Amino acid sequence: MKIRTIFYLMGQGFMNIIKNQLMSFASITTISACIFMVGIFYTVSVNMDYMLDAIETTMGMTVFFDEGTSEEQIIEIKSLLEARSEVHKVNYISPEEAWTNFKNEYFTGKEDQLAGFEGENPLKDSASLEVYFARLETQKDLVAYIEALPNVRNIRQAEQVVEIMQSFNTLVRYSSLVLVAILLIISIFLISNTIRLGISTRQKEIEIMKYIGAKDAFIKGPFIIEGAIIGIIGTVIPLSIIYVFYERVIEVVTTEFVLISNYLIFMNIMDIYKNLVPMAALFGIMIGLIGSRVTIHKYLKV
Amino acid sequence: MIRLENVTKVYPNGVKALDDVSFEIEKGAFVFIVGNSGSGKSTLIKMLMKEINPTSGSLYVEEKDITKLRRSKIPKLRRSIGVVFQDFRLLEKMTIYNNVAFTLKVTEAPIRTIRRNVPMVLSLVGLSQKANMHPKQLSGGEQQRAALARAIVNNPPILLADEPTGNLDPKTSWEIMKLLLDINLRGTTVVVVTHDKEVVNSMKKRVITLREGRVIRDMQKGDYGYEN
Numbered sequence: 263m264k265i266r267t268i269f270y271l272m273g274q275g276f277m278n279i280i281k282n283q284l285m286s287f288a289s290i291t292t293i294s295a296c297i298f299m300v301g302i303f304y305t306v307s308v309n310m311d312y313m314l315d316a317i318e319t320t321m322g323m324t325v326f327f328d329e330g331t332s333e334e335q336i337i338e339i340k341s342l343l344e345a346r347s348e349v350h351k352v353n354y355i356s357p358e359e360a361w362t363n364f365k366n367e368y369f370t371g372k373e374d375q376l377a378g379f380e381g382e383n384p385l386k387d388s389a390s391l392e393v394y395f396a397r398l399e400t401q402k403d404l405v406a407y408i409e410a411l412p413n414v415r416n417i418r419q420a421e422q423v424v425e426i427m428q429s430f431n432t433l434v435r436y437s438s439l440v441l442v443a444i445l446l447i448i449s450i451f452l453i454s455n456t457i458r459l460g461i462s463t464r465q466k467e468i469e470i471m472k473y474i475g476a477k478d479a480f481i482k483g484p485f486i487i488e489g490a491i492i493g494i495i496g497t498v499i500p501l502s503i504i505y506v507f508y509e510r511v512i513e514v515v516t517t518e519f520v521l522i523s524n525y526l527i528f529m530n531i532m533d534i535y536k537n538l539v540p541m542a543a544l545f546g547i548m549i550g551l552i553g554s555r556v557t558i559h560k561y562l563k564v
Numbered sequence: 565m566i567r568l569e570n571v572t573k574v575y576p577n578g579v580k581a582l583d584d585v586s587f588e589i590e591k592g593a594f595v596f597i598v599g600n601s602g603s604g605k606s607t608l609i610k611m612l613m614k615e616i617n618p619t620s621g622s623l624y625v626e627e628k629d630i631t632k633l634r635r636s637k638i639p640k641l642r643r644s645i646g647v648v649f650q651d652f653r654l655l656e657k658m659t660i661y662n663n664v665a666f667t668l669k670v671t672e673a674p675i676r677t678i679r680r681n682v683p684m685v686l687s688l689v690g691l692s693q694k695a696n697m698h699p700k701q702l703s704g705g706e707q708q709r710a711a712l713a714r715a716i717v718n719n720p721p722i723l724l725a726d727e728p729t730g731n732l733d734p735k736t737s738w739e740i741m742k743l744l745l746d747i748n749l750r751g752t753t754v755v756v757v758t759h760d761k762e763v764v765n766s767m768k769k770r771v772i773t774l775r776e777g778r779v780i781r782d783m784q785k786g787d788y789g790y791e792n
Contacts, residue, residue, distance in 0.1 A: 267672050470653055473613065474714075475643035476670040478636075 263479065271480070275487030278460040285456035286492060292452050293496025293549055296445035297542050301504045303438030304538050310431045312529050317427070322351075322394035323405070324418045329387045331413040336389055339411055343393060346407075348400035353392040361385045399428070446549065453492055453553025457485050461561050468562065482562060485554050493550025497542050505531060565591040565722065565753045566612070571621035573607050573777075581607035582618070583777040589755060591721070594748045596764050597757045598788055599774035605757045608774075609726055612645060614638050626721065643671055645722045646715030646752075650730035652707040654699040654714075661686070661695040664713045671718060685713040689743060705736035709743060716747055723747055725756045729763055737763055761788040 279286040327336055336354065343352050355363075361383045369376055393408070395401055408414060461468065471481050508531045516526055566589040573582040582604045589595050599605050610616045611623055614630055622629050630641055654663050661682060668678045686692050689709040699707055708728060715723060725744065729737035741763055748754040758764065764771060764787060771786035772779060781789065 264672055466653065467655055471670050473642060473647050474667045474670050475639040477639045480670060
């Protein structure tokens with residue numbers, strides 16, 4: 263196929279869109295809505311993952327041991343835990359450290375009250391292990407495992423926070439899947455109708471092209487290009503909108519939820535777009551192409 | 565040029581449109597194919613354009629059996645057959661020049677060829693002065709001449725005219741027939757499918773008569789000879 267022909271077909275594709283403004287507009291709008299949803303959910307989802315990741319490495323559990331458990335025994339458990347894949351890191355907190363931390367936390371500025379404790383460690387049986395998770399999903403299994411270990415007295419964990427965040431994340435994912443699927447179907451349906459309208463208004467021209475001996479690609483080309491262009495426009499619009507509003511939304515969220523703002527760590531938009539743009543573009547063009555292919559296959563007999 | 569060997573076409577609804585039809589049209593010939601509606605003329609045209617395939621038999625165009633033609637080769641076949649129709653089928657939004665150039669654009673001819681051939685055929689059909697008009701501004705005869713120009717601008721070896729005078733008055737019909745003769749004299753094989761008795765009788769050309777899917781008469785310098 264000649265370059266001139268490709269330009270000609272692209273010109274015809276654009277013409278189809280312009281001539282069919284209303285339907286093209288409807289198609290572009292639904293694809294935009296679809297990609298917008300994909301974009302929003304993806305952005306929310308990767309940010310949630312990002313935050314969970316951050317929390318995973320900062321949030322751990324503390325394991326306490328029975329009275330009289332020796333340091334060697336604890337170190338042994340420590341190395342046992344470190345060998346497990348779901349464990350990110352284990353810190354040993356000796357009774358001395360525990361006591362120092364405790365003093366720093368509760369007696370700073372009130373050192374006189376510590377007079378009676380000199381030379382004695384009231385937390386001598388409070389050696390502990392701080393366990394950091396590699397993955398939050400496996401937290402429960404790990405807890406069960408640790409509870410079954412000898413000498414373990416109790417475990418303090420931040421399980422609930424994690425569970426809430428995880429179920430929220432799952433909810434976001436499933437609901438986005440459903441919505442995207444619905445919008446996807448509407449988009450394909452609308453594009454296919456747009457293309458069908460284009461085919462019917464050009465029926466005579468198509469008939470003549472056929473008799474003159476135009477190749478399949480020449481006849482179908484403009485409609486395929488029309489679908490692809492609709493897909494591309496429908497991708498560019500929502501991604502631009504998200505780009506423009508991303509920082510502002512973050513600002514609003516962090517000021518609205520001051521209490522948990524420590525946990526709200528957002529990704530850079532560019533890091534998100536690195537994956538989102540090619541994904542959305544592929545998705546948008548695919549919708550466009552599928553929509554036009556379906557119709558061409560059905561209504562354009564060459 | 566065109567050869568049918570025992571061609572039979574039975575449509576899925578059971579109608580037998582062509583029944584064991586055989587004939588040959590030589591290169592450079594001028595042939596009428598006549599018959600009433602339902603005689604199988606339209607089926608024959610559709611088969612030549614390979615819109616449909618015969619149920620059995622072979623159909624040769626330029627010594628190639630087109631019933632065995634691959635889908636991707638169909639455009640090439642159609643480029644070798646120029647067609648005109650009763651209803652002209654010009655594109656209204658284009659000028660006459662562009663309507664004619666359309667054939668060459670669609671077949672991806674070089675721009676040079678377009679610039680040379682289009683004015684040439686327009687002058688051949690006598691429409692040079694009306695090149696920039698739109699089909700609606702032309703008379704029926706002029707529109708049919710424009711359609712002829714479009715059909716021959718890429719020099720196809722065969723010209724197939726499907727009821728070319730069906731919408732025209734006798735005088736205009738004559739002009740079109742003279743034009744078809746001119747085209748034939750340039751070496752193009754011309755096949756005219758018609759039921760215009762006047763035209764057929766006065767031309768004294770070969771006439772193949774179809775009735776209910778069969779060739780009932782095939783005469784050199786024939787006439788319509790077929791009462792409706």
